[in-house]
Amino acid sequence: MAYHVHSDKPYFDLVIGDKTYSSWSMRAWLVAVQSGLPFKEINIKLDEKNTAAQIAKHTDSGKIPVLKQGKRVIWDSLAIAEYLNELSPEAKLWPEDAGTRALARSYAAEMHSGFQSLRSELSMDLKRTQPIRHMTEATARDIERLLKMWKDALKVSEGPFLFGDFCIADAFFAPVVMRLHHYGIKINDRMVKQYMKNIQDHHGVQFWVEDAKTEKSKPIQFK
């Protein structure tokens, strides 16, 4: 996909995994797209014999996504998102109001460190077409929590995204929206349904999903 690599002079490189499976990569990539800065994508196939060696060329952390800018190496999706916010303040990657910004950061942080059960049982798979047959109570609780958080935010902002305009918190929840969709989780709330549609219609998400369709990858599980 060309539009985020259009410049001869990319501002940074972003090392990411398979678009079909790598939810952490998707988060950082969406923030990168939203930053409006041209960047070059470096793709690594996950779960291959040489994956660790490929990742080690870019970071000692053993994980992607990784942002590289000259000698600077930033790893972990949340650190990358914060750095992009500093590189591109005009993109308003966090809400402008301090209170709303703090709340949006709480949302992103909870997604970043929580929802373990949901993440492992509904591992992101953009090629999945089968609804989930059985769900543990822990995952059902995670989904309940998630929907409550989204409803609370949307009631105040009235959309189109959690805090009005698309922000880092939305990028962090985008892979979960895809999971709920691909695992056939029934959503009754009108506002939440509309939010999920808005995420899926976001230009960055659409580009990501299109790229995933053309990707050849074997089924793997990442949380």
Ligand SMILES: N[C@@H](CCC(=O)N[C@@H](CS)C(=O)NCC(=O)O)C(=O)O
């Ligand atoms: N907390 C990290 C998690 C990163 C992570 O777990 N990435 C997975 C891919 S989605 C990875 O690099 N796994 C290494 C491997 O599969 O070898 C972040 O936010 O960036």
